[in-house]
Amino acid sequence: MNTPTGTVTFLFTDIEGSTKLSQEFPDTIQSLLEKHNNILNSAVESNNGFVFKIIGDAFCCAFDKAEDAVKAAVEAQTALGSINWEGADIKVRMGIHSGAAEWTDNNYSGYVTLARSQRVMSTAYGGQIIASNNTFKLISEKTEDPAYDFSFRDLGERRLKDLIQPIRLFQIINDGLRKEFPPVKTIDARPNNIPVQLTSFIGREKEMKEIKDLLAGTRLLTLVGPGGTGKTRLSLQTGADLIDNFENGVWFVEIASLQDPQLLPQTIAQTLGLKEQSGKKTEDAIADFLKDKKILIIIDNCEHLIDASANIALMMLRKSPGLKIIATSREALHCEGEQTYKVQSLSHHKPGGSITPEILSQYEAVRLFIERATAVNPSFRVNNENAPALAQICFQLDGIPLAIELAAVRIKVLSLNSICERLDDRFKLLTGGNRTSLPRQQTLKALIDWSYDLLSEKEKLLLQRLSVFNGGWTMDASEKICSDEIIDEYEILDLLSNLADKSLIKIIESENNIRYTMLETIKKYSIDKLSESDSINEIHKKYFDYFCGIAEESETKLTGAAQREWISLMADDIENFRACLRWSFENYPVGSLKLTVHLGKFWELRSHFTEALEFLRKSLEHSGSADVLWKAKAVYWTGFFLIHQGKYEESKKNLNRSLEMFREINYKDGEAVSLISLGTIGVFQGDYENLFTFSGESLSISREINNRSYIARNLQNIGLGLMQQGDHDAARKKLEEGIKLYRELGDPIQLAKIIGNIGALEYLQTNYDKAREALNESLQLRYELGDRQGISIALNNLGSIAYMLKEFDEAERLLEESLVIIRDLGDKRVYVTAVSTLGSIANDKGDLDKAKKMFVESITVSNEIGDKYSLSKGFEGFADIYLTQNNYKASCILAAKYISLLESSKKNIIEGEIVRIENIKSALRSNLSDTDYETYWKKGESMTAEEVMKFIDEVELDYRK
Numbered sequence: 001m002n003t004p005t006g007t008v009t010f011l012f013t014d015i016e017g018s019t020k021l022s023q024e025f026p027d028t029i030q031s032l033l034e035k036h037n038n039i040l041n042s043a044v045e046s047n048n049g050f051v052f053k054i055i056g057d058a059f060c061c062a063f064d065k066a067e068d069a070v071k072a073a074v075e076a077q078t079a080l081g082s083i084n085w086e087g088a089d090i091k092v093r094m095g096i097h098s099g100a101a102e103w104t105d106n107n108y109s110g111y112v113t114l115a116r117s118q119r120v121m122s123t124a125y126g127g128q129i130i131a132s133n134n135t136f137k138l139i140s141e142k143t144e145d146p147a148y149d150f151s152f153r154d155l156g157e158r159r160l161k162d163l164i165q166p167i168r169l170f171q172i173i174n175d176g177l178r179k180e181f182p183p184v185k186t187i188d189a190r191p192n193n194i195p196v197q198l199t200s201f202i203g204r205e206k207e208m209k210e211i212k213d214l215l216a217g218t219r220l221l222t223l224v225g226p227g228g229t230g231k232t233r234l235s236l237q238t239g240a241d242l243i244d245n246f247e248n249g250v251w252f253v254e255i256a257s258l259q260d261p262q263l264l265p266q267t268i269a270q271t272l273g274l275k276e277q278s279g280k281k282t283e284d285a286i287a288d289f290l291k292d293k294k295i296l297i298i299i300d301n302c303e304h305l306i307d308a309s310a311n312i313a314l315m316m317l318r319k320s321p322g323l324k325i326i327a328t329s330r331e332a333l334h335c336e337g338e339q340t341y342k343v344q345s346l347s348h349h350k351p352g353g354s355i356t357p358e359i360l361s362q363y364e365a366v367r368l369f370i371e372r373a374t375a376v377n378p379s380f381r382v383n384n385e386n387a388p389a390l391a392q393i394c395f396q397l398d399g400i401p402l403a404i405e406l407a408a409v410r411i412k413v414l415s416l417n418s419i420c421e422r423l424d425d426r427f428k429l430l431t432g433g434n435r436t437s438l439p440r441q442q443t444l445k446a447l448i449d450w451s452y453d454l455l456s457e458k459e460k461l462l463l464q465r466l467s468v469f470n471g472g473w474t475m476d477a478s479e480k481i482c483s484d485e486i487i488d489e490y491e492i493l494d495l496l497s498n499l500a501d502k503s504l505i506k507i508i509e510s511e512n513n514i515r516y517t518m519l520e521t522i523k524k525y526s527i528d529k530l531s532e533s534d535s536i537n538e539i540h541k542k543y544f545d546y547f548c549g550i551a552e553e554s555e556t557k558l559t560g561a562a563q564r565e566w567i568s569l570m571a572d573d574i575e576n577f578r579a580c581l582r583w584s585f586e587n588y589p590v591g592s593l594k595l596t597v598h599l600g601k602f603w604e605l606r607s608h609f610t611e612a613l614e615f616l617r618k619s620l621e622h623s624g625s626a627d628v629l630w631k632a633k634a635v636y637w638t639g640f641f642l643i644h645q646g647k648y649e650e651s652k653k654n655l656n657r658s659l660e661m662f663r664e665i666n667y668k669d670g671e672a673v674s675l676i677s678l679g680t681i682g683v684f685q686g687d688y689e690n691l692f693t694f695s696g697e698s699l700s701i702s703r704e705i706n707n708r709s710y711i712a713r714n715l716q717n718i719g720l721g722l723m724q725q726g727d728h729d730a731a732r733k734k735l736e737e738g739i740k741l742y743r744e745l746g747d748p749i750q751l752a753k754i755i756g757n758i759g760a761l762e763y764l765q766t767n768y769d770k771a772r773e774a775l776n777e778s779l780q781l782r783y784e785l786g787d788r789q790g791i792s793i794a795l796n797n798l799g800s801i802a803y804m805l806k807e808f809d810e811a812e813r814l815l816e817e818s819l820v821i822i823r824d825l826g827d828k829r830v831y832v833t834a835v836s837t838l839g840s841i842a843n844d845k846g847d848l849d850k851a852k853k854m855f856v857e858s859i860t861v862s863n864e865i866g867d868k869y870s871l872s873k874g875f876e877g878f879a880d881i882y883l884t885q886n887n888y889k890a891s892c893i894l895a896a897k898y899i900s901l902l903e904s905s906k907k908n909i910i911e912g913e914i915v916r917i918e919n920i921k922s923a924l925r926s927n928l929s930d931t932d933y934e935t936y937w938k939k940g941e942s943m944t945a946e947e948v949m950k951f952i953d954e955v956e957l958d959y960r961k
Contacts, residue, residue, distance in 0.1 A: 091126025
């Protein structure tokens with residue numbers, strides 16, 4: 001059958017008191033539920049319905065025709081009533097509602113209809129079927145038909161607990177069903193003044209449960225949060241949901257417009273319907289009224305009358321043991337017995353990752369936007385093209401409900417992309433809220449003005465200055481940057497606490513430290529205020545100087561025992577460093593050069609190669625009259641990071657230039673490190689002459705300046721060169737010397753690298769167990785340090801071991817995991833190894849199409865970066881494939897090129913490689929004449945890499961024909 005969509009009638013059911021039944025009948029409840037489920041499934045399916053979701057014992061069903069939903073409900077209730085439930089007395093309540101909804105892959109969109117269906121069901125008692133007016137209208141004329149053995153009993157207009165407009169409810173009547181029930185469970189069954197809401201309540205399921213749990217154990221609960229986060233709506237919905245617990249009702253006291261604290265008792269008395277009594281204080285009248293009541297009072301918007309609110313709440317609670325209070329405020333009341341609950345913004349998609357309408361629909365902020373946008377523009381739809389813009393809107397607006405609603409209204413005249421583009425000027429864009437709302441809720445700026453105007457002058461000044469931070473800050477940073485002759489450093493702590501209490505900044509506690517942050521919308525507001533002040537340039541300069549100092553200190557901290565701690569500290573402030581650099585390019589060019597150099601080690605350890613190169617390029621462009629030493633260091637770091645992107649020739653130019661500049665000013669440290677990196681290129685390119693020359697010269701300088709870290713790095717490079725040349729004993733000796741030094745220095749990242757090198761050595765000697773042990777140790781260290789490049793290398797090497805052991809599935813898992821990181825880093829050197837090995841696995845598994853695709857990619861990238869060894873492995877892959885396909889000519893040409901490249905790479909050819917070479921030669925000789933073999937072999941040896949790649953294209957074209 002077709003899935004119902006468009007105007008859909010929903011039947012929602014659940015078992016009354018199911019939790020209690022589970023506790024009382026633990027041994028039989030599962031078998032009883034099976035009977036229940038079978039009855040409901042049968043009734044729905046036999047009446048053309050569709051069960052689209054089952055949550056515990058609750059069924060969610062959809063129908064094209066309203067009459068089918070009613071017939072299914074009657075049939076199910078009749079069958080359920082005839083079952084022997086073995087004493088469990090299972091009774092099911094059912095609700096039916098019709099409205100707009102669309103089926104999207106695996107669920108329904110149409111939050112309002114679905115939510116209202118749930119609310120209709122929640123009004124019923126076990127054994128009862130309640131239908132909404134929408135459903136009644138669709139089938140009322142058909143009930144005269146003898147085929148329909150049911151009728152409707154009008155229960156009148158009732159207010160559901162969703163608080164939107166009242167709805168007329170009907171009870172379904174049938175001869176086989178119970179007819180008499182208590183009054184339906186709607187909020188008008190209890191006294192209350194909960195205002196009707198014009199829009200639906202979206203999400204907040206987790207918060208509602210937490211608030212209800214807290215209120216069960218306390219009598220005063222304050223919902224605290226920034227303006228616009230939905231504290232009022234959340235308190236009202238809580239009151240509506242809990243109204244059955246308060247026989248004297250739920251009463252809402254709105255005090256936002258009240259300016260005189262002395263009038264607060266009078267306002268509460270008026271809400272409760274109390275009249276002034278001559279000679280009796282209003283507080284006493286309230287106390288007398290409440291003393292024997294079981295009642296919930298919601299006091300909304302207390303922040304501007306905080307002391308008065310605290311005093312009246314405490315008085316009422318002391319006089320009335322049956323009273324509970326929910327207060328909403330931007331700061332806590334700070335009175336005896338108070339429990340606070342921080343109201344956060346709605347959930348929203350964070351930047352990064354895949355963005356589709358289906359993924360976005362799980363976020364509350366997105367659902368709110370869609371519901372409000374559809375209300376003003378019924379044709380509005382989210383699709384793959386505009387979904388990223390919607391995700392960005394909700395993120396930029398911090399998931400603040402009021403801001404989301406104000407933005408959604410603009411969908412009448414603007415596209416999602418246009419709204420997104422205008423968010424930098426959000427305070428002009430987000431105006432025109434509901435005219436019936438309080439003035440401060442009609443524009444985003446007015447909302448924040450309300451909070452800002454309640455601050456002291458020093459609090460205002462600090463909030464402005466804190467806007468300079470990006471991604472959060474520490475206490476120390478705010479004390480150093482934001483203090484001056486107006487705000488003393490010692491005052492910052494108390495002022496920060498005040499701003500946090502007033503929900504203008506947030507405190508984030510981690511295992512290592514406490515950081516502070518603010519919502520992006522409040523930050524934008526505060527930036528505007530700071531821009532109007534005379535101190536903006538001074539604050540930015542202090543901001544830059546502070547973080548430049550942190551970066552300078554990190555250079556030594558990141559190479560010793562404090563490495564882990566400092567990687568974490570630096571990562572926390574990455575957005576601050578980026579902001580400082582952006583500011584300094586225009587305002588302090590010399591400073592930008594110094595900061596990029598200081599950040600070099602951190603960028604290396606976190607594998608931020610592309611970002612580092614871009615900042616280095618810009619800082620060198622702006623360097624002007626900067627000191628030669630700083631320019632040379634920046635040029636060195638540029639060459640260093642280019643190595644890690646496989647851009648060896650470009651890297652050499654920069655490293656040779658930095659070496660020349662360091663020699664001009666006789667800076668030995670710079671000479672040594674430039675030579676180390678030139679030696680590293682020799683390792684990667686198999687240029688052993690230059691490797692040993694550069695490393696030997698650097699080793700001599702490093703010993704002269706007594707830099708043990710440089711000594712260890714040179715020993716490591718020499719060891720790698722010896723390992724590639726097949727001198728494994730000498731290589732092991734050099735690497736173990738390096739390990740000893742790194743352990744003495746307490747440098748975890750370099751230790752992880754060299755332990756990985758030992759793993760590679762064991763691999764070459766076919767000691768796979770030892771290789772795995774070393775590589776897993778290296779991988780663990782790299783995970784702890786967040787070294788993404790190191791993680792990718794270790795995973796890559798572990799994948800190669802798994803491949804050699806014919807553990808293909810494990811090898812693929814490790815290599816694919818490695819590639820996810822490699823693609824992000826742009827490290828082509830590691831990339832080609834992983835892709836080539838995946839090609840070999842596909843070939844061995846018989847998936848030749850995938851194998852060819854992998855080998856083409858490996859060959860293309862290897863040729864681009866000049867990696868002869870990896871290029872040879874790609875050609876080897878095609879030689880093997882063509883041998884399998886009996887294309888001996890093509891296989892011979894490719895094998896000749898592969899073997900000649902392998903030999904010219906000057907890398908030692910290990911035993912396994914020699915065996916493979918001899919096997920392919922033997923297979924080709926067995927299938928080719930001596931003349932053909934020699935002809936094809938010589939042709940392959942003489943071809944350039946580009947000619948071989950073209951040859952492969954021609955062979956593949958013939959196959960496709």
